[in-house]
Amino acid sequence: MQALRCRRDSADAGLYALTTMLTIMPTASAARIEPSDAHDLIVFGATGAVGRAVLARLIAAGRRPLCPGRTGRDRLPTGSDWQAFDLYAEQPLELPAASEIVSAGPLDGLAHWLRRCPPQRPVRIAALSSTSAQTKLASNDPSERRLAQRLLDAEQMVIAQARRSGGSATLLRATLIYGNGPDRNLSHWTRLAQKLGRVPMPVWARGRRQPVHADDLAAALLTSLDRTAVAHRILTLPGGETLDYRSMVARHLAVSVPGAGLLDLVRPLAAAAVATLALGPAHWRARAAQLRRTGQDLCFDDGDWRLLDLAPRPFRPEPPDPDSTR
Numbered sequence: 001m002q003a004l005r006c007r008r009d010s011a012d013a014g015l016y017a018l019t020t021m022l023t024i025m026p027t028a029s030a031a032r033i034e035p036s037d038a039h040d041l042i043v044f045g046a047t048g049a050v051g052r053a054v055l056a057r058l059i060a061a062g063r064r065p066l067c068p069g070r071t072g073r074d075r076l077p078t079g080s081d082w083q084a085f086d087l088y089a090e091q092p093l094e095l096p097a098a099s100e101i102v103s104a105g106p107l108d109g110l111a112h113w114l115r116r117c118p119p120q121r122p123v124r125i126a127a128l129s130s131t132s133a134q135t136k137l138a139s140n141d142p143s144e145r146r147l148a149q150r151l152l153d154a155e156q157m158v159i160a161q162a163r164r165s166g167g168s169a170t171l172l173r174a175t176l177i178y179g180n181g182p183d184r185n186l187s188h189w190t191r192l193a194q195k196l197g198r199v200p201m202p203v204w205a206r207g208r209r210q211p212v213h214a215d216d217l218a219a220a221l222l223t224s225l226d227r228t229a230v231a232h233r234i235l236t237l238p239g240g241e242t243l244d245y246r247s248m249v250a251r252h253l254a255v256s257v258p259g260a261g262l263l264d265l266v267r268p269l270a271a272a273a274v275a276t277l278a279l280g281p282a283h284w285r286a287r288a289a290q291l292r293r294t295g296q297d298l299c300f301d302d303g304d305w306r307l308l309d310l311a312p313r314p315f316r317p318e319p320p321d322p323d324s325t326r
């Protein structure tokens with residue numbers, strides 16, 4: 001097996017081999033990985049909303065990807081292989097030297113891993129990034145500004161490492177992702193509606209959004225792998241419909257918690273709530289920044305979809321799948 005060689009001290013090699021063997025566990029549905037298995041295609045983030053859609057498409061096309069992740073052993077479908085793996089590990093495990101990598105997980109994790117384990121053969125990478133790289137660069141919240149900078153740095157690192165290998169990368173900046181099971185955005189409003197019956201929403205929450213479906217991004221990632229025209233490029237891929245924030249949440253709640261509506265929070269009350277959150281711990285501050293941003297338009301030109309001969313669907317939220325796990 002030609003392996004991606006990670007930078008590490010030779011004294012650690014034995015410990016590494018042992019750790020690798022101990023962490024390569026059998027899976028209930030995905031197959032067990034043997035160190036000698038050859039995999040030409042790696043999918044990072046296979047258990048996320050976009051990753052699950054990528055996997056479904058690959059398996060339907062007869063491919064058998066390797067899906068490294070911290071979890072997922074019992075959740076990945078038949079036709080894929082799982083390996084215990086942490087992108088941020090200081091000394092990441094070796095993976096087979098794949099010629100193709102799809103990343104639907106954290107981009108800065110991918111950049112960290114590529115820096116630690118530079119590809120030893122030309123690799124074609126298609127990776128999800130985020131429009132937050134642009135929109136959060138001027139946020140009031142310093143942690144959001146740092147996130148934006150991390151994304152920008154990671155994008156450049158991924159492109160540089162792929163180029164260095166003799167291959168190439170394409171980065172796909174997504175807007176707010178929804179669909180294909182629980183997500184990190186709209187599911188928050190579902191939980192709040194289930195608890196409170198109605199969702200308090202600042203009256204200013206009229207900023208325009210373009211939510212993008214996870215499966216449309218999966219199609220874009222896989223199409224990018226085959227398109228030399230988009231090599232070394234960063235594309236921006238918004239969803240196929242523009243609507244204001246409160247309409248987006250209301251439409252989502254109509255299918256996820258029927259009967260739960262929005263409760264208008266008048267400006268002074270909403271401003272006081274945001275100011276209080278801004279004084280709290282990091283996750284409160286992030287929520288405060290998010291609530292402030294609901295008044296801003298976060299819209300992008302959709303022309304990059306045409307480079308892939310794809311078109312994103314309009315915003316059609318799906319009812320929750322009672323069997324879905326994350």
Ligand SMILES: NC(=O)c1ccc[n+]([C@@H]2O[C@H](COP(=O)([O-])OP(=O)(O)OC[C@H]3O[C@@H](n4cnc5c(N)ncnc54)[C@H](OP(=O)(O)O)[C@@H]3O)[C@@H](O)[C@H]2O)c1
Nearest residue numbers: 045046047048069070071086087105106107130174176177
């Ligand atoms: N959510 C959005 O609305 C949104 C919008 C625009 C762009 N994006 C971009 O889309 C990508 C995915 O975002 P996400 O919100 O779906 O969730 P995420 O938490 O960034 O990624 C989820 C997936 O990544 C894997 N993962 C997370 N940490 C890992 C680690 N340390 N090592 C290995 N695998 C790891 C998870 O598997 P395990 O937990 O099993 O390890 C899971 O499969 C990110 O690059 C994000 O910037 C997201």
